[in-house]
Amino acid sequence: MNGTAIENFVCVIFNVSFMNCTWHVGRTATEDTQYFLYWRPLEKEDVTECQNYIKDNCGRHIGCKFQNVTIKNKNAYFLVNGTSSEKSIQSYEKRIQLYQIEKLTPPLNVTVNCTEASRRCSIWWQPPRTSHVKIRNCFKYEIVIENKADAEKNTKTASKTKAIIEKNSYLYESFSSGKTYSVKIRATDGGFCLVSPNWGEWSTPVEFGTQQLTSTSSYMLFLIPGLAAGLVLFLCMTVRVYLKKTSATVPQPRDPFRETSPVDFQKEHMNLLKKQGTEEIIDIEEVMECK
Numbered sequence: 001m002n003g004t005a006i007e008n009f010v011c012v013i014f015n016v017s018f019m020n021c022t023w024h025v026g027r028t029a030t031e032d033t034q035y036f037l038y039w040r041p042l043e044k045e046d047v048t049e050c051q052n053y054i055k056d057n058c059g060r061h062i063g064c065k066f067q068n069v070t071i072k073n074k075n076a077y078f079l080v081n082g083t084s085s086e087k088s089i090q091s092y093e094k095r096i097q098l099y100q101i102e103k104l105t106p107p108l109n110v111t112v113n114c115t116e117a118s119r120r121c122s123i124w125w126q127p128p129r130t131s132h133v134k135i136r137n138c139f140k141y142e143i144v145i146e147n148k149a150d151a152e153k154n155t156k157t158a159s160k161t162k163a164i165i166e167k168n169s170y171l172y173e174s175f176s177s178g179k180t181y182s183v184k185i186r187a188t189d190g191g192f193c194l195v196s197p198n199w200g201e202w203s204t205p206v207e208f209g210t211q212q213l214t215s216t217s218s219y220m221l222f223l224i225p226g227l228a229a230g231l232v233l234f235l236c237m238t239v240r241v242y243l244k245k246t247s248a249t250v251p252q253p254r255d256p257f258r259e260t261s262p263v264d265f266q267k268e269h270m271n272l273l274k275k276q277g278t279e280e281i282i283d284i285e286e287v288m289e290c291k
Contacts, residue, residue, distance in 0.1 A: 003028035005090035006035055006080050013069055013102040016129050022054065022063035023080065026090070033084045035061045040077040041070070041098070047079070071098040071132040073194060097194075104128045104200025107141065107168070107185045112208040114175055121172040121181075121208065128187045128200055138193030140166045141185050148180040148207065166190060180209035 006023035013019045021037060037050040054063030075095040082089030108126040115121075123143070127136050146160040163170065175181075182205040189195035 002090070004033070004082065004084070004087060005092045006082075009078070009080065009092060009094055011078070011096060011101050013071065013098060015105060016131050017067065017069050019066040019069045019098075019101075020054075020063060021050075021066070021078070023092075025056070025060060025062065026082075029082070029089065030084050030086045031058060032086065033060060033082050033089060035080055035082040035089075037061070037064045038079045038081075041072055042074055043077070047077070069098070069131075071102060071130070071194075073099075073132075099132065099194045100196055102130065102196040103198070104130070104139075104187050104196060106201045106203035107187055108203075110183065110185060110203050110206045112183060112206055114208060116177060119173075119175045119177070121175045123170045123172060123183060125168050125185055125203070127168060130195075133193055133195055135193060136168065137166075138190050138195050139168075139187045140164060140190045141168065141187050142199065143170050143183065143185045145172055145181055145183045148182055148209075177209075180207060182207045 004026040006026060009021065009023045011019060011021040021039075023035070025033065025035075037053075038047045039050075040047045050061075050064035050066075052065040053061040054065065056062045074097070076098050078094045078096065079091060080093075081091040105128040107128055110123070110125045113122045125141075127133075127139050133139075141164070143163050143165065144160065159174075161172070161174065172183075184205045185203045187200045189197045
């Protein structure tokens with residue numbers, strides 16, 4: 001019975017929710033030996049058998065593929081037993097904390113922004129995806145920046161910069177506009193969360209160089225016309241408001257032909273004629289009396 005149990009049992013969780021478990025056939029196992037894997041994510045859950053076995057050339061089960069795996073904070077239980085027509089097959093048992101076997105995905109959205117004036121490059125990224133870690137500070141990162149070989153200038157890789165950092169940004173201060181660079185990043189446990197202590201997958205290299213330069217003069221080409229347009233608009237609005245207020249306070253000229261005069265000229269004329277007539281009558285009467 002010794003030597004019939006499986007050997008080198010290994011499980012890996014990858015791409016957030018997929019898990020592969022593999023093993024080697026026992027040293028003394030016969031060709032008709034067949035193995036079966038059962039597992040239980042938590043103690044209170046039922047044991048389930050593998051539904052997607054990996055087989056060798058002889059048709060024997062040497063692994064299993066799982067989907068929709070969620071990492072728990074407790075040990076998962078694995079059992080592999082076997083059958084053979086010639087001898088009894090020894091069982092294999094193992095308990096594993098699932099977070100320890102996770103292969104972290106690459107950091108996401110790696111972005112590089114270089115400025116011509118300072119000759120510096122700011123690099124940002126997002127944490128890797130996991131099914132159980134929601135805190136950004138649970139990870140630390142390894143970043144590698146290297147020069148790209150230039151076939152036209154017959155130059156090989158000139159230098160490589162490596163750094164271990166605990167935040168998701170990095171300032172590269174050895175940038176030269178005449179060179180092309182690439183950067184890649186991977187993640188691991190920051191030391192205080194339930195994260196795999198093994199390094200995760202590298203991100204796809206991101207190239208940057210002269211084409212990614214952010215020139216100060218280029219900014220000014222867009223900034224100056226924008227400021228000029230804003231100033232013109234401000235002046236137009238100011239003049240419009242001023243004219244509106246001025247027109248409201250200046251009195252309009254009066255129309256002498258339409259407005260009612262405070263003096264009734266016709267009435268005054270009639271009174272004047274009556275007064276003159278009365279004076280003449282008085283004068284005539286005085287003359288007649290003298291005669």
